[in-house]
Amino acid sequence: MASNRADRGDDLGRVGNAHVGHSTELAHLATEEEPAPRAVRVLLVEDSQDVRLVVRRTLERSPNYEIVGEAGDGAEALRLVPGVEPDIILLDLLMPDVDGRTALPLLARVCPRAMIVVLSALNADHEAAPAIAAGAFAYLEKTAIGPTLSAELDRLHSLWLRALRGETVVAPSALT
Numbered sequence: 001m002a003s004n005r006a007d008r009g010d011d012l013g014r015v016g017n018a019h020v021g022h023s024t025e026l027a028h029l030a031t032e033e034e035p036a037p038r039a040v041r042v043l044l045v046e047d048s049q050d051v052r053l054v055v056r057r058t059l060e061r062s063p064n065y066e067i068v069g070e071a072g073d074g075a076e077a078l079r080l081v082p083g084v085e086p087d088i089i090l091l092d093l094l095m096p097d098v099d100g101r102t103a104l105p106l107l108a109r110v111c112p113r114a115m116i117v118v119l120s121a122l123n124a125d126h127e128a129a130p131a132i133a134a135g136a137f138a139y140l141e142k143t144a145i146g147p148t149l150s151a152e153l154d155r156l157h158s159l160w161l162r163a164l165r166g167e168t169v170v171a172p173s174a175l176t
Contacts, residue, residue, distance in 0.1 A: 039066035040157060043086035045077040045103070047095040054145055055090065062150040074103025081111045088157060093120040093127065101134070108135025115160040117153070
């Protein structure tokens with residue numbers, strides 16, 4: 001299935017604990033010159049303040065990440081995006097008012113250079129493919145929240161940047 005962001009097809013692969021889509025059409029979003037290295041800007045979109053606190057504290061332990069905003073639902077995330085310009089959007093699916101399923105394609109459209117990672121308690125076996133078809137780059141279950149979250153995001157963000165530069169990105173597990 002094609003989306004505005006990339007032709008991801010129905011084929012999913014895995015990188016570490018993440019389900020990722022295959023991106024081949026993101027090169028048009030890349031810029032000619034890469035900016036100087038800086039912390040990766042993260043927007044947390046999660047209705048549970050406790051989960052946001054755990055994710056924030058986990059990512060703040062790494063110099064690679066800067067939390068630039070937090071939203072309790074999709075509508076708030078859509079209001080924040082233009083001002084915070086995130087590199088990564090961590091998005092829960094089940095939230096009150098505007099949920100992640102509704103916000104996902106809208107966020108992908110208004111912030112096409114941001115890597116959207118669904119971070120949900122819902123089982124990836126049933127939810128990853130629809131999320132990726134709607135514009136997510138990867139799907140992580142909330143069980144991934146912990147000491148390895150930063151490393152998982154490092155790996156995914158590296159793949160995302162390669163896709164933005166026009167490289168074909170295929171999850172290693174798709175090759176086996």
